[in-house]
Amino acid sequence: MPDKPNPDRDLTAAVGAETDVARLGHSSPPPAHEQTADEDVDVVDWDRVAAMPEFGALLKAKAAFIVPASLFFVVYYFALPVLVGWFPELMEKRIGPVNLAYVFALSQFFMAWAVAFVYLRKAAKFDDQANAIIAQLGTPKGGQSK
DSSP: OOOOOOOOOOSSEEEEEEEOOSSSTTOOOGGGOOOTTTOOOSOHHHHHHHHHHHHHHHOOOOOOHHHHHHHHHHHHHHHHHHHHHHHHHHHHETTEEEEEHHHHHHHHHHHHHHHHHHHHHHHHHHHHHHHHHHHHOOOOTOOOOO
8 A cells, every 4th residue: 555645745747846836735835936816915015005106106107108109109000091091092102112001001010119119118217116116115026025
């Protein structure tokens, strides 16, 4: 008869790391990456964070970039079908071997890349602001304060 199974033994295949997402009967506390929302409560005092003027400044800075950038991109994206539908003679004008509609459609790829590039630059500044807030809270960068 086999030995009584150890409830803390990882029953998943050996992969060099604990990967037991389903827990498979573990009685020990789950690792941080396996915790449910109920198990991972009060990691951060969000009322304290929301009251910080730095957090409000971060939200305003993000909104001040994201809202106009999103509106610009949506308007630019929908300009092509609007222009083709309402001003077909303008969009049929030739620019070299292609018409203006094709040039405009191609420009949308470059515009998407440009918006993404600008966002990456701004996001680095947002990350710096967020890291400063985390440092003020005394919480390690990983997010767990327990």
